[in-house]
Amino acid sequence: MTHIDGNALAGQLSDLFAFDLTTAIGRCVNCGTAGMIGAAMVYVASPGTVARCPHCGAVLATIVETDDTIWLSLAGVTAIEVAKKA
Amino acid sequence: MTAAARTAWYTGTVVEARPETSSARRIVIDVPDWPGNDAGQHLDVRLTAPDGYQAQRSYSIASAGAGTRVELAVDELPDGEVSPFLVEDLAVGDKLELHGPLGGYFVWMPQAVTQDARPVQLIAGGSGVVPFLAMVRAHADAADPTPFRLLYAVRQPDDVFYRQELAKLAADGLQIDYVYSRTAPHDWPVPAGRITKEALAGFAIPASDKPRVYICGSTGFVELIAGWLIELGHDAGDIRTERFGGK
Amino acid sequence: MSFVTRGFSGRNRERDPRLPPGQTKVEDWPVLSAGPTPKIDTADWSFTVTTETGAQTHWSWDELRALGIEDITTDIHCVTHWSKLEMPWRGVPIDKILAGIPTHAKYVMAHSYGGYTTNVPLDELLNGQAWVAFEAEGVPLDPEHGGPARLLVPHLYFWKSAKWVNGLTLMDKDDPGFWEQAGYNLHGDPWKEERYW
Numbered sequence: 001m002t003h004i005d006g007n008a009l010a011g012q013l014s015d016l017f018a019f020d021l022t023t024a025i026g027r028c029v030n031c032g033t034a035g036m037i038g039a040a041m042v043y044v045a046s047p048g049t050v051a052r053c054p055h056c057g058a059v060l061a062t063i064v065e066t067d068d069t070i071w072l073s074l075a076g077v078t079a080i081e082v083a084k085k086a
Numbered sequence: 087m088t089a090a091a092r093t094a095w096y097t098g099t100v101v102e103a104r105p106e107t108s109s110a111r112r113i114v115i116d117v118p119d120w121p122g123n124d125a126g127q128h129l130d131v132r133l134t135a136p137d138g139y140q141a142q143r144s145y146s147i148a149s150a151g152a153g154t155r156v157e158l159a160v161d162e163l164p165d166g167e168v169s170p171f172l173v174e175d176l177a178v179g180d181k182l183e184l185h186g187p188l189g190g191y192f193v194w195m196p197q198a199v200t201q202d203a204r205p206v207q208l209i210a211g212g213s214g215v216v217p218f219l220a221m222v223r224a225h226a227d228a229a230d231p232t233p234f235r236l237l238y239a240v241r242q243p244d245d246v247f248y249r250q251e252l253a254k255l256a257a258d259g260l261q262i263d264y265v266y267s268r269t270a271p272h273d274w275p276v277p278a279g280r281i282t283k284e285a286l287a288g289f290a291i292p293a294s295d296k297p298r299v300y301i302c303g304s305t306g307f308v309e310l311i312a313g314w315l316i317e318l319g320h321d322a323g324d325i326r327t328e329r330f331g332g333k
Numbered sequence: 334m335s336f337v338t339r340g341f342s343g344r345n346r347e348r349d350p351r352l353p354p355g356q357t358k359v360e361d362w363p364v365l366s367a368g369p370t371p372k373i374d375t376a377d378w379s380f381t382v383t384t385e386t387g388a389q390t391h392w393s394w395d396e397l398r399a400l401g402i403e404d405i406t407t408d409i410h411c412v413t414h415w416s417k418l419e420m421p422w423r424g425v426p427i428d429k430i431l432a433g434i435p436t437h438a439k440y441v442m443a444h445s446y447g448g449y450t451t452n453v454p455l456d457e458l459l460n461g462q463a464w465v466a467f468e469a470e471g472v473p474l475d476p477e478h479g480g481p482a483r484l485l486v487p488h489l490y491f492w493k494s495a496k497w498v499n500g501l502t503l504m505d506k507d508d509p510g511f512w513e514q515a516g517y518n519l520h521g522d523p524w525k526e527e528r529y530w
Contacts, residue, residue, distance in 0.1 A: 003305070003329075003369070004305065004329045004330070005191075005192070005327050005328055005329050006191065007128075007189045007191045007192045007328055008144065010093075010128070010188035010189040010190070010191070011130045011144060011185055011186075011188050014093035014185075014188055020189070020190035020191075022189060022190055022191040023190040023191055036191060037191075038189075038190075038191025038192070038326075039191070039326075043366055043367055043368060046365045046366060046367050047365060047367075047411075047412050047413055047492050047512055047517065048367075048512065048515055048516065048517075050367040050368060052368060057368065057369065059367075059368070062367075062514075062515040062516075064512075064515050064516035064517065064529070066528075066529065069516075069529065071515060071516025071529070071530070073514065073515055073516075075514075097336075132335070133338040133341040133343075134335050134336065134337050134338050134341065135337065135338070135341050135342045135343045136337050136342065139343045140335070141341075141343060167343065167344055171338075171340070171341050175340045175341070176340070177339075177340075180338070180339050180340070181336065181338075181339070182338070183335060183336070183338070
């Protein structure tokens, strides 16, 4: 199973956030590397979407979605950094 | 354009649908309240069957800027669920549900917005050229001074997407290099063959110029090119990739 | 908001009375993964049962198989709505693996190469309900389908049949595994459509 890029998260996440999460920066809980969520390795052919750290492979985030509910975990990032609109 | 703040579900009407290659179709959709999109963004198409079953796939948008016409170029996957419908069954006049514009990671914005004057190298495999059409069109519309170069890898000449548009842009000064892996045009100076690291080094803006690089195509293609670029001295942080999945 | 798309009917989806609610029968076998596919050589493979007190028992590939492999024909149901009916499998019953291991635990966490976990009540792994499986449809399990060995618990949604399984940990509480933490049901009975929290 190969992965695709974090840009693929844009659709699912746009329902939850008023800003574009794929350009936000997150720091991996496991290895400490910080990078754009858009650069994560994303596995979508799955009971949910899984985003993994491109450096160490640890899970950064999971998204499970039905028609009326989204479960989002960002437990694999210590925090996310988002630029405010100018 | 902070299009991400206006991502929403829209209903569009197909106004144009014509063959692009033997397996692909260019589709233009009129979306009355479309907020416009940045070059490189994508949208999700959602289809609903009579029993409520839904299927949804992402497609790069070939158009950019303000306006209510959204253009896609969809390649049919042999075992696909959505692409065969879009390429073979969809008709002018049909309504489609769209979710977008999506994605701020794989976009290009003019120098006037980013203040970034570095040259841009676009590298496409097959249908991966679609988001780059949006980028080169936006680049031309803005009369942007950023040096742009496109490296386009396909199997054979008939697989080239947007052949006429690219020819016109090339005539207007856009540097485009084609690599044919299976069959080359009659008058081609090199025999057809898979792209090599040496060819990539010859065609791409050198690492010493610190270009921003965008790569779009199948996962196998993107990983191959990205790996070589890093070996050629490009910084991983200067490379943005969009993988379609598959080999 | 959604309307029916003219001319779209989705893949050819057959309805069969043996299907639990919300499931569609498929003839192929979709591959769904949460991460890269581990590649484990059977020479390096081992299986470990850890009790709630920390006591461990290990088996090598040959040792586990020597417990006795049986043939199973069963239906499997994925929470992503596809089901395969009458699938032939071969594996070692969990009954044989846990026989002789004393425990008071009521739950089990299955662990896999690559880090995947899933929780199952102990009594739902016993009495002929679960196996460590090596073969499906007459051939050894492909890595992308969980080979060399995966857990097989067909009466629950198939995310519980952990691919690349390498051990069971007995536990007193029903701690959630990977997907159970992410939004999926702790139990996962397809006949009651226990999909989500």
